[in-house]
Amino acid sequence: MKFFVDTADVAAIKELNDLGMVDGVTTNPSLILKAGRDIIEVTKEICDMVSGPVSAEVVATEAKAMIAEGMKLAKIAPNIAIKVPLTWDGLTACKAFASEGHMVNVTLCFSPAQAILAAKAGASFISPFIGRLDDIHLEGVNLIEDIRIIYDNYDFKTQILAASIRSVNHIVDCAKIGADVITAPPAVIKAMAQHVLTDKGLEIFLKDWAKTGQKIL
Ligand code: G3P
Numbered sequence: 001m002k003f004f005v006d007t008a009d010v011a012a013i014k015e016l017n018d019l020g021m022v023d024g025v026t027t028n029p030s031l032i033l034k035a036g037r038d039i040i041e042v043t044k045e046i047c048d049m050v051s052g053p054v055s056a057e058v059v060a061t062e063a064k065a066m067i068a069e070g071m072k073l074a075k076i077a078p079n080i081a082i083k084v085p086l087t088w089d090g091l092t093a094c095k096a097f098a099s100e101g102h103m104v105n106v107t108l109c110f111s112p113a114q115a116i117l118a119a120k121a122g123a124s125f126i127s128p129f130i131g132r133l134d135d136i137h138l139e140g141v142n143l144i145e146d147i148r149i150i151y152d153n154y155d156f157k158t159q160i161l162a163a164s165i166r167s168v169n170h171i172v173d174c175a176k177i178g179a180d181v182i183t184a185p186p187a188v189i190k191a192m193a194q195h196v197l198t199d200k201g202l203e204i205f206l207k208d209w210a211k212t213g214q215k216i217l
Contacts, residue, residue: 001175002052004161004183008035008042010049012186017050024052026127026163026183028083028107029059040076047077053124055105057083058093066093074102081105081124086114091121098122105161112146119156125181129164130174140164141173148178168192 002023005013008031016022025046032039043056056076058069070082070093081103084090094104098121105125106118110133118126128147130140144162151158159180165171168191174182 001179002181003189004052004055004181005189006031006163006165006183006185008032008037008046009186010035010042010045013046014049016186016189021189022050022052024054024081024181024183025050026055026083026105026161028055028057043073043080044076047079051079053081053103053105054079055081055083055107055125057085057107061085061087061089063089063092063096066090067096070097070102079103083107083127086110086118091117094118094121094123098124107163110143112143112150115147115158115160116150119151119154119158123158125159125161127161127163127183130162130170131164131166133164134166141170141177144174144179145177168194 003021004024004026005016005022006026007013008027013022013025035042047054056073058066060066060069066084066089073082074080082097083105084093085108086106094106097104103124105127106123107127109115109126109128115126128143133140133143144160147160161181161183162174162179163183165182165184165188171182171184
């Protein structure tokens with residue numbers, strides 16, 4: 001399973017990247033807003049740091065304008081994955097980018113039917129949003145499961161990039177289902193290391209060690 005970091009916070013990406021935890025990065029207009037940086041500048045900085053795919057999203061809603069924006073974003077670096085929304089125009093742009101050999105991440109996927117269309121349009125990645133389905137009382141991980149079955153049935157090459165990840169359980173569920181990639185905020189990736197019994201066990205070991213009166217160094 002590949003780990004993408006869902007942020008445009010360069011310092012947070014660097015911290016995880018130095019540990020070998022980053023296979024790619026995803027950004028979106030909301031994350032660019034949060035970072036408070038110029039999209040071209042910050043995306044270039046991320047692409048220089050991370051060798052895997054870095055998703056940069058178009059904001060036009062009409063195919064022709066999406067294609068123009070995507071081509072500009074693709075010029076930032078060779079590891080750019082152009083991100084387009086799962087609309088008919090987005091699929092049109094996806095096909096155009098894929099035909100030119102660009103990586104495309106089709107985002108805002110909320111149904112298996114949409115995922116089939118993205119695969120047919122040549123997407124490198126499909127981004128189903130788990131958390132936002134949970135928000136409306138649906139089971140987000142079921143969508144990952146459905147897409148996995150469908151893509152495997154037909155050997156579609158599009159990678160399932162589970163997005164809108166809000167918890168460690170989301171990541172573990174995606175791993176069990178066989179999502180190709182998860183993209184999660186840095187805090188959720190770091191939370192994977194936490195366990196109450198690890199903390200408690202360490203506390204006991206350190207107390208006992210103090211009683212021995214010994215030192216290693
Ligand atoms: O990758 C998509 C992600 O940024 C959306 O997450 O938590 O805003 O639904 P969220």
